[in-house]
Each structure stands twice: as C-alpha cells, then as structure tokens.
Amino acid sequence: MIVPTTRLYIMFWTFGGLILALLCLGVSGSQSLYDVQWLPCPFVDEKVQVNKEGHIETKYINREAVLQFGNVGDKPLHPAFITFLVTASKVDMRRYLEGSEDTLHCEIRRYSTGGNVMRWPTAGAQDHDVWFTCTIRNTQGLFVITTFLRHTTGTPAQGQMDFLQWTTVNDRDLLTTSAAMVVLTRTPSVKVGFLKEPNLHCLFAVDHKLPHATVEWRLQRHGERSKLFSYSSRTGKTEGSGVAVKAIAAGNASIKLPPTRKHSEGTYICSVMVPPLNGSHDIPLTISEQPRVSINVGSTLSMTLGKNEKLICDAEGYYPLDVNIEWYCEESGGSPMPSLLENVMHSSHRYNQDGTYSLSAIFYLQPGLENSGYKYTCRVSHKSLLTPIHKSFYLIVTEPDSTMWYILIIAMLVITCYMLPQYLSGRKTARKRFF
Template sequence: MVVLTRTPSVEVGFLKEPNLHCQFAVDHKLPNATVEWRLQKHGERSKLFSYSSRTGKAEGSGVAVKAIAAGNASFKLPPTRKHSEGTYICSVMVPPLYGSHDIPLTLSEQPRVSINVGSTLSMLLGSDQKLICDAEGYYPLDVNIEWYRETAGGSPTPSFLKNVLYSSHRLHQDGTYSLSAFFYLQPTLEDSGYKYTCRVSHKSLLTPIRKSFSLIVT
C-alpha cells in the first residue's frame, strides 16, 4: 500500500481553509479500510476524523467520504486559528497493511507597517517630535523593528538610532500581534536633509518592509 501527499508541509494565514492532500492506493479492493486524521501538538494527539468502510460509519468532518473509495482521503480544515497549528496525520489501514503521512501546518501573517508622518517632515529648530513605527497584525510573535538614518543620496553604511523605545507586544483577538518602535527627535540644522527609515523584519517576509521620511529643519 502507498500513502502519499502533495502537501508535505503547509504554511497559511489566519482564517484560511487549506486542503491537506492524502492519497492512498492498494492493489486490491477495500472491504475493510480505516481512514483517520489526527492532530498532534504539544505531545498529544486528538482525533479529527475517522471512517471505516466495513461499517460505513464516519466520525468527525473534513473528509469527503465518497472520495475514500477512490483512494482520496484529503482533509479540508475549518478556518485556521492559532490552535490550528500542529502536525496533521493521515493514516490508512487495510489489514495487514498500514500507511501514514505527517503534514506539519504553521500559521504566518505579514505585518502591516506604518509611520506617523508623511514622506517629508518639516520641523522648526528647537521643536521636537515623537516618531512612531507600527508593525501590526503579524504572526508568529518574533519581529525586529529598527530605525536608522542616512544622507539623502543613501549612504553605504546607514546610522542606526540608539534612542529607540519599544511598546510591549499587543495580542489581538484573532491571535496576531502588534509592536511599536518610537523615538523623540529634537533636530539641529545639521540634521536637515537626512532620510529616516523604519525597517521591519519578520519570518513571513522575504525582504524587510521599509517606511521612510525626509527631514527638513528651518
């Protein structure tokens, strides 16, 4: 008997309904086949679905029972939430044969990044301004937010700001997180013309997200 999957691992966002593919083939008919899906997390397994062709009885949901006779035991998840993460195990038993596939599922959401000023910030000498960079709606928790500045033409080695403060991580009802990084700017005339950039790195991003503004001091 062969059990295979076209989804060996799955990474999706929140509130998606991924289809976990599980196909099996035996070289004889299925008078006594048992199909099960279980979720393993934190060392514990919970049964999501089971079907016995001998009794015709199915428990749980997510698998099209009629498709099992053709060797398709794929499982459709309900909308994903934080508790959906884990390893999904498709197992097929046709005595004396047994086969299974483990399909790890992880959740990932990209941060939405914004700063609290436009592309150009004009300030008077002697004034001060709080500059905030918000990263919102990301998952998992680990995120890196940095502020740096460079000359208008772009310098080969930007200068990272040392006076940056961070909020605490905020957990939202949907399971995603937000974080803010801010600093207080009291510019001199020499600061005029510099470009300030907030850079956010996260597991969900191939390249960091950058938001910038140019400073004019008069």
C-alpha cells in the first residue's frame, strides 16, 4: 500500500483550504455548514493479521481522503485522493454541524459488525454491506458526531470475521456510501461544581422508521463500569432513571444526573444499539470548585519597628485537592521580579463537609525600616483557575514614638520622687519606735 507523498499532502491541504475559503464566500461572508460540499477527512485504515501465536495484530495506516456530499454517479472533486461519497438519505450529518469549517476535525475508520450479519432495512442494502464510521469533532468542544456509512460491494462475505477480510480500498478509489445512523453529543466533556444537576446530551437518528433500538448509559470510574440507565424498544423494559423514555422515540437519549458529588466524577458513556450498529460517545465529567482567597490584613499594614505580625493567606472551598499557595515580596519602586518568600509554613489540607478543601499559608513578618513600602502578595494557583488569584498589601514601617518614652521617664521620676521620701520617713519612724 503506497501512502501519498508529503508534497502531495501539502498540495491537497493548500488546495483544500482555498476551496473551503471560496465556499465560505457569500452575502454575509459566511457559509451554512449544511451546504458544505466536501471536507478533508483522513482515513485510518487497518491491516489485520493473525500472528504465529494465534493473536490478532492490527496495524493502523493513516491515508488521505475526502468526505464528499452528493448523489450517486457524482465524480470526485479531488480524484487524487480516496473519496467517500455520502449520498442523500434521511440522515444528513451536516445539519448537526456548528461553528466554521476550520474548527472541524474529521476522521473515517472501518467498522466491524462483530460477526452480526444482517441486512440494513433500507432499499438497496445487502447482507454483505461494508461499514465505515465518520467522526467529526468541533475543536472548540461544541459537539462530536459519529455517522455510520454503508457501502455496498459486489463481493459477498466469505464467512470470516469482517475485520479479517477487510475490503481493499485503493488510492484514488471512490466509495459510494449512504449515511445510515448518526450519534451526536453536544456535551463532549463536562466540568461542574458540587451539587449541580448537569444534563449530558446524546442524540441519535436513523435513515428509516425507528426500528428496535436499545439505549444505555454507563459510568466508568476507577476501571469499573456501572449501569445508570437502559431501555429496549423491543421489550419496553426500562432500568434506572434520568432519561425521558418518551423522548427516545424522537432520538433524544440525553440524561439528567442527580446532584453531583465526589463520586459523580468519571466517564459517562451513551450507547445506542440498532443492530448491527452500536454507536457510543464517552463524556468525561469532572468536578471543579474555585478557591476563595483571603488574607488577614487590609490593603495596607502599618507596623512599628521591633514588632512582628502573623500573616495568613487562606484558600478555601476548592476542589480537586491540589492547590499551590505562595507568598511573594516586591520592593518599593517595582523590582524586575518579585522574590519568593522561603519562611512560609503551610497547614494541612482541611476537608469541608461539602466535599471541598481548604489550606492556609503562614509566615511571620518582623520588618526593618528598609522594608517600608514593600508589596507582599499571596498567589494561589489551582486547576480550576485560568489564571492564579493574587491578594496583596503594602507595608508601612515606623519608628517607635520618642514622645511616649519621655512621658514614661517623667512619670517614673515623679513616682520615684513622691514615693522615696515617704519610704525614707517610714523607715525613720520605725527605728525611733524600736529604740
């Protein structure tokens, strides 16, 4: 199998970008994605073989291909590459696309029915149809959609597993396909706080009247899977909750989760099975709470020379556990780089009842007069934050008030002058009585 050269690859993407730019031109300067005629869509081919030990080995080969929308008999727009021609059906993946073409990442793969040989219930389908999946991701996280493409070949299967006898796809081949089923999520990943009730989106559609379908939701966490919901239209049996059963008939398999807690984190898997197809999307859910940061002084701290002060920076209510708290000092006049304070002590992580954590960073400040005007900053970084949180104060250092010392000295002299005569007089009287 010959992989196209790098030069041809560059020409393809350059020409492809030009075509896409031309397609985008219109009255408003933008294009409806429903009118896209083609997309660059690499084909991840497979070479499968059984080794000497009897184990199946798979080698993946990246090949350049085009996803083209049109009708049976259309010629390839880019004949130098493999063309997957998606003909009109009741399922059109383009209606679900959002954003612009440059935010779409497309990939085509082979699909194995796992030995489940059956005819797809549409006109022209055959028992030996070949299946592919086309997955389009929005790079900005708006959606992920997987479309099952059915391709009819002239050669029926020979009784082996389909992946052991993949239909050969040559460079420059045009494969006429039909979109049979799509599975879509508009929540490819979810990040929420505690005690939220997120909706995980899962939509599907088929190219004919909805046949017997099975919908399942599972949670994978720490290597274990647990079933959250299942529904079979064949039996009408429902297990679990969170999905509106009536909505499934319209292709809506979204689930609403109960209030999130620590154990809610994991990968949620929406599966839609319409034999012989089984489409699914993995939706990772993470819990994130931003820390509340405070310091125990105001924007300005006034201190007298010789005194010391306990400075505390608190980061409270954050999740997950890892957080970093640092104290910095910046000289007056603005030094090029604030210096990191080394004499900082950290408390242990405190676990709160709501599942969040708290931490304190403490240091004792005993400044000199040269520290007056310095800026002290507590910097807190956490994975929930796009940028660290800063809390600062300015230090003012003053000498002790000399007037107070004078007052104290005079007071002591007055007391001494008053008390000493009385003390001496008392001793003199006592001696007279004694003699």
